[in-house]
Amino acid sequence: MLDGAEPSVLDVKDLKTVFKTRRGEVHAVNNVSFHLKAGELLGVVGESGSGKSVTMMSLIGLLPSPPAMVKGGQVMFEGQDLLTATDEQLRAVRGARIGFVFQDPMTSLNPVFNVGFQVMEPLRKHMGLNKKAARKRAQELLELVGIPDAERRLDDYPHQFSGGMRQRVMIAIALACDPKVLIADEPTTALDVTIQAQILELMKDLRDKLGMAVIWITHDLGVIAGIADRVLVMYGGQIVEHAPVRELFANPKHPYTRALLETVPSVTGDRAERLRVIEGQPPMLTAQPNACPFRARCDKAFDRCQRENPARYSVGPIHDVACFWNPDTGGARDV
Amino acid sequence: MLTFTIRRLLMAIPTLLFISLIIFLILDLAPSDPTASLPLTIPPDVRADIRASLGLDEPIHIRFLLWLNQFFVNEPLNLLQHWTGWDLGGEGRTRVISWQTRSPVVDIIAQRMPQTLWVVGTSYIVGILIALPIGIYSAYRQYSIFDQAGTFVTMVGFSVPPFFSGVLVIVIFAVNLGWFPSVYDTTHVVVDWPSFVIQLKQMILPVMVLALQITSQISRFMRASMLDNLNQDYVRTARAKGLTETVVVMVHVLRNSMIPVVTVIALGVPQVFGGAIITEQVFKVNGLGHLLIGAIQGGDIPTVQTLTFIFAVLIVLFNLVADVLYGILDPRIRYD
Ligand SMILES: Nc1ncnc2c1ncn2[C@@H]1O[C@H](COP(=O)(O)OP(=O)(O)OP(=O)(O)O)[C@@H](O)[C@H]1O
Numbered sequence: 001m002l003d004g005a006e007p008s009v010l011d012v013k014d015l016k017t018v019f020k021t022r023r024g025e026v027h028a029v030n031n032v033s034f035h036l037k038a039g040e041l042l043g044v045v046g047e048s049g050s051g052k053s054v055t056m057m058s059l060i061g062l063l064p065s066p067p068a069m070v071k072g073g074q075v076m077f078e079g080q081d082l083l084t085a086t087d088e089q090l091r092a093v094r095g096a097r098i099g100f101v102f103q104d105p106m107t108s109l110n111p112v113f114n115v116g117f118q119v120m121e122p123l124r125k126h127m128g129l130n131k132k133a134a135r136k137r138a139q140e141l142l143e144l145v146g147i148p149d150a151e152r153r154l155d156d157y158p159h160q161f162s163g164g165m166r167q168r169v170m171i172a173i174a175l176a177c178d179p180k181v182l183i184a185d186e187p188t189t190a191l192d193v194t195i196q197a198q199i200l201e202l203m204k205d206l207r208d209k210l211g212m213a214v215i216w217i218t219h220d221l222g223v224i225a226g227i228a229d230r231v232l233v234m235y236g237g238q239i240v241e242h243a244p245v246r247e248l249f250a251n252p253k254h255p256y257t258r259a260l261l262e263t264v265p266s267v268t269g270d271r272a273e274r275l276r277v278i279e280g281q282p283p284m285l286t287a288q289p290n291a292c293p294f295r296a297r298c299d300k301a302f303d304r305c306q307r308e309n310p311a312r313y314s315v316g317p318i319h320d321v322a323c324f325w326n327p328d329t330g331g332a333r334d335v
Numbered sequence: 336m337l338t339f340t341i342r343r344l345l346m347a348i349p350t351l352l353f354i355s356l357i358i359f360l361i362l363d364l365a366p367s368d369p370t371a372s373l374p375l376t377i378p379p380d381v382r383a384d385i386r387a388s389l390g391l392d393e394p395i396h397i398r399f400l401l402w403l404n405q406f407f408v409n410e411p412l413n414l415l416q417h418w419t420g421w422d423l424g425g426e427g428r429t430r431v432i433s434w435q436t437r438s439p440v441v442d443i444i445a446q447r448m449p450q451t452l453w454v455v456g457t458s459y460i461v462g463i464l465i466a467l468p469i470g471i472y473s474a475y476r477q478y479s480i481f482d483q484a485g486t487f488v489t490m491v492g493f494s495v496p497p498f499f500s501g502v503l504v505i506v507i508f509a510v511n512l513g514w515f516p517s518v519y520d521t522t523h524v525v526v527d528w529p530s531f532v533i534q535l536k537q538m539i540l541p542v543m544v545l546a547l548q549i550t551s552q553i554s555r556f557m558r559a560s561m562l563d564n565l566n567q568d569y570v571r572t573a574r575a576k577g578l579t580e581t582v583v584v585m586v587h588v589l590r591n592s593m594i595p596v597v598t599v600i601a602l603g604v605p606q607v608f609g610g611a612i613i614t615e616q617v618f619k620v621n622g623l624g625h626l627l628i629g630a631i632q633g634g635d636i637p638t639v640q641t642l643t644f645i646f647a648v649l650i651v652l653f654n655l656v657a658d659v660l661y662g663i664l665d666p667r668i669r670y671d
């Protein structure tokens with residue numbers, strides 16, 4: 001499944017997004033390239049502010065502009081470059097071919113419309129269903145995402161649902177028109193642990209049932225380990241490492257990935273060792289990215305890291321890393 | 336919702352009785368004398384007789400009870416009789432009588448009400464109809480030229496008092512251009528198309544002045560409410576569904592933004608009935624505001640009392656209306 005044979009459903013090249021602010025441009029997404037294959041689950045990890053959400057929102061024109069501006073790149077989806085597509089073409093993709101689930105289910109649903117209306121909206125818009133057919137399909141969708149008594153609950157308002165149930169409703173909305181790609185932006189972060197596990201289980205289930213490709217954003221490596229096929233590690237608006245999930249956990253190459261893995265609580269080791277944080281602050285993204293974004297917090301950094309931003313060097317069949325330091329030799333990479 | 340409304344209506348009764356008592360007591364403190372404007376040649380004992388005939392020699396609690404009886408029993412019975420034609424035996428009933436004009440206060444109010452409703456009511460509706468689109472568009476295009484121009488105009492509308500803007504439009508449109516009359520003719524009766532045009536023409540200036548104020552307030556409110564909602568997560572969800580901007584803004588955002596605005600509009604309705612006192616003065620509109628000022632100046636306590644109390648009733652009533660609307664518009668509110 002992970003070899004390069006099948007075509008990608010989504011192909012992102014050199015995506016660049018900036019925010020124009022009073023203090024200059026913020027380089028939130030900087031030359032990000034990745035691809036997504038049919039039916040796979042791609043995990044995206046990185047700490048807060050690393051540009052995960054902005055990357056995904058840029059793909060589909062969901063960022064408010066101004067201040068956001070997609071400065072360059074190419075996003076190929078179903079034979080169309082989404083970055084040059086018209087608003088109307090984009091709207092035909094959003095919610096129909098690409099579904100979104102956002103982080104906070106408590107605020108992501110409109111409080112004054114009942115759940116049925118909100119689930120039926122994309123059905124009526126994209127599939128042209130009439131009221132009756134849309135309602136029937138909405139009920140099926142709620143059943144699909146495991147909401148009991150779906151028929152009756154269609155008439156309930158979001159505040160009558162718990163957080164976990166609301167996130168299920170959001171998933172139902174995202175899946176309404178049978179999308180090819182589902183982008184889930186930290187869908188479980190706002191939920192408590194048991195509900196988190198349920199939603200994860202549901203998503204795995206749905207992917208097997210419906211066969212869509214999923215991009216799963218999180219800052220929890222533990223979650224990624226359980227569900228992802230491949231992982232992108234983001235830092236400072238860039239992808240710093242990319243590998244299949246087993247490979248990443250077994251053989252991390254980037255100092256940031258290694259540090260991230262160390263912050264995952266381990267059962268062995270004494271209490272103090274179990275949870276380590278990465279020292280220092282995430283970078284200000286206002287500077288032009290012509291140095292490695294991780295240099296200030298990196299214990300391996302040397303001269304070159306201050307002057308040059310490393311490209312992504314291939315270190316295995318589907319494993320690449322943006323770093324001048326080579327963990328295998330313990331010295332500088334030969335590039 | 337129904338039980339809530341009924342409960343609130345019942346609760347309004349003691350509230351209003353209490354308000355009427357307060358109004359009565361405060362006005363009783365006023366050092367005004369209904370005979371003061373009579374000729375000085377009238378001897379003191381005749382004056383005392385006049386006062387006695389007005390019931391002023393009774394102790395205060397008796398006078399309050401008499402007023403209550405007149406206002407809550409006799410006047411409604413009269414109205415009922417008037418509307419239905421039933422004979423409810425109106426001869427012996429005393430009514431609330433104006434000291435100035437000697438005619439029943441309720442009749443005077445009924446006479447003046449249409450003037451106020453025409454001018455102030457129209458302004459309110461016109462003001463709201465202009466304000467809502469301005470507020471919506473200003474928020475959607477925050478900091479655009481349109482928004483900044485709107486902000487400037489509404490600030491002017493907010494801060495310029497009607498006695499200035501009223502005179503200004505009179506000078507421009509009535510004196511210099513001669514398009515519209517400067518004085519509102521209360522006796523004008525609309526019977527056909529030409530007389531309706533005359534009515535429209537004489538309404539335009541006062542409506543313009545009042546609508547400017549109302550538009551300024553409500554459009555600011557609408558804009559703020561829209562801005563609150565435009566940044567909400569559910570708006571992003573709506574866009575992620577592929578809905579058009581029109582649907583996102585005019586369905587998802589607007590429905591949420593209208594909740595506080597509708598409340599404000601409902602709470603403002605009593606002001607319509609209260610009349611715009613100053614504007615009515617400037618344009619000589621013979622409405623309720625005009626009546627109130629005249630009654631205060633003439634020491635006509637029954638008229639002042641009745642008008643004030645009617646305003647109080649309207650305020651209590653429209654507070655309830657606002658609450659009920661809130662409950663209808665916002666599914667999260669449950670009163671029962
Ligand atoms: N409206 C904005 N104006 C300016 N900068 C912004 C804006 N929105 C986001 N950014 C910047 O973009 C960067 C990436 O933000 P993004 O939301 O993608 O992070 P994230 O990886 O999703 O973090 P989190 O885990 O907290 O969701 C941040 O550093 C932030 O400062």
Ligand SMILES: [Mg+2]
Binds near residue numbers: 052053054185
């Ligand atoms: Mg995010």
